[in-house]
Amino acid sequence: QQQVKQSPQSLIVQKGGISIINCAYENTAFDYFPWYQQFPGKGPALLIAIRPDVSEKKEGRFTISFNKSAKQFSLHIMDSQPGDSATYFCAASGNQFYFGTGTSLTVIP
Amino acid sequence: DAGVTQSPTHLIKTRGQHVTLRCSPISGHKSVSWYQQVLGQGPQFIFQYYEKEERGRGNFPDRFSARQFPNYSSELNVNALLLGDSALYLCASSLLTKGFGEQYFGPGTRLTVT
Numbered sequence: 001q002q003q004v005k006q007s008p009q010s011l012i013v014q015k016g017g018i019s020i021i022n023c024a025y026e027n028t029a030f031d032y033f034p035w036y037q038q039f040p041g042k043g044p045a046l047l048i049a050i051r052p053d054v055s056e057k058k059e060g061r062f063t064i065s066f067n068k069s070a071k072q073f074s075l076h077i078m079d080s081q082p083g084d085s086a087t088y089f090c091a092a093s094g095n096q097f098y099f100g101t102g103t104s105l106t107v108i109p
Numbered sequence: 110d111a112g113v114t115q116s117p118t119h120l121i122k123t124r125g126q127h128v129t130l131r132c133s134p135i136s137g138h139k140s141v142s143w144y145q146q147v148l149g150q151g152p153q154f155i156f157q158y159y160e161k162e163e164r165g166r167g168n169f170p171d172r173f174s175a176r177q178f179p180n181y182s183s184e185l186n187v188n189a190l191l192l193g194d195s196a197l198y199l200c201a202s203s204l205l206t207k208g209f210g211e212q213y214f215g216p217g218t219r220l221t222v223t
Binding site: 043046089091 | 149150153157199208209212213215216
């Protein structure tokens with residue numbers, strides 16, 4: 001059973017556009033929700049994270065929106081750049097750590 | 110400061126063999142976790158260790174085991190290798206004494222089982 005459901009599987013965005021990736025979870029015991037970026041042949045790198053007592057967190061061009069009642073959270077990448085082309089994973093943790101299935105983002109120049 | 114390091118980078122083994130993967134955490138990090146990432150999928154949690162004690166275990170068979178040493182480095186052992194064990198094995202370290210928090214991942218060890 002997939003603990004964290006992520007969509008879309010792939011995303012193509014024009015340079016300067018907004019990339020939006022969505023995740024949903026069921027376990028209300030989760031208390032930490034990070035997003036990771038992974039380039040081919042590399043380990044995941046932490047981008048931004050949020051705890052459920054906050055509805056939004058912004059760091060540079062990256063924003064997490066968190067809806068506790070809907071058990072959903074999303075990553076917004078503003079002013080998307082070709083260098084942002086990578087696979088993005090949402091995750092959730094409590095007693096264990098669960099990754100989503102990943103979104104392959106391609107930013108077209 | 111050096112990040113999380115893992116060795117070896119690549120490894121090719123035959124079905125039925127045993128493998129040991131190694132991880133050194135970021136200096137000062139006492140928590141180490143292991144993940145398996147099959148091509149095209151998200152990483153799957155295998156183990157978490159803190160201060161040499163197992164703090165958590167994912168849904169993996171007993172063929173998978175791990176340990177953490179006094180210097181906080183860690184080993185992941187897999188016995189009786191199967192073709193399905195072919196994957197990128199990732200190690201992550203964090204400062205937290207409880208839970209996971211900000212985890213920093215190493216580059217991984219690519220294991221191929223033939």
